[in-house]
Amino acid sequence: MARMHTRRRGSSGSDKPAADEPPEWSDVDSDDIESRVVELAEQGYEPSQIGMKLRDEGVTGTPIPDVKLATGKKIGEILEENDATADIPEDLRNLMERAIGLREHIRENPQDYQNKRALQNTESKVRRLADYYRGDELEPDFSYNYETAKELLEK
Structure with a gap:
């Protein structure tokens, strides 16, 4: 299967070894x-x-x-x-941090067209992921924009 925003295919990575029980040396309760x-x-x-x-x-x-x-x-x-989950899911938080960083970079470097495209792709992923999480882990009226993302990540 190809990548989302390029036509390339990903390189294969390693898989975890198939195991049914923890190793004997790791006997923690x-x-x-x-x-x-x-x-x-x-x-x-x-x-x-x-x-x-x-x-x-x-x-x-x-x-x-x-x-x-x-x-x-x-x-x-x-x-x-144990009610110790974060307010925002980890993958969505990481994408929003990246989008904020890209937007601040573009503000300083307005001619950087590659990063403008990267910002478009990243914000597209954020919106798609927000649709996935909306209602369950996010508020039903949540919509992504730069200001709300900045406020959420400052907390």
């Missing part, structure tokens, strides 16, 4: 893992960053290679159960 996930979320980490921190640092010094194998729940499910 699932309650400890869940409390660590909530603790990291309260410190301001996004779900993808939480997964990397657990992989690298672990809980009490023991790395957690896969939270879902260890606990039976994904990081997002753990955060929902």
Whole structure:
């Protein structure tokens, strides 16, 4: 399948190894893992960053290679159960940050046509993703524009 805004195809990446149970060397209690996930979320980490921190640092010094194998729940499910989810979904937040950065760059460099096109593509993705999340995770009357995105990300 081709990319959204180019005609190229993506390069293939690596897949996670198929595993049904966590490795023997990672024998941390699932309650400890869940409390660590909530603790990291309260410190301001996004779900993808939480997964990397657990992989690298672990809980009490023991790395957690896969939270879902260890606990039976994904990081997002753990955060929902403990009411620790963010106001804006992580993917939408990252795209809005990129769009704001591109708009500020274009304000300083008005002749940068490649980044004008990149801004159009990024804002298109933001609007499409906002349609997807509207009602469930966003307010029903949410609509993207630069000012509202700037206000949301300042919080």
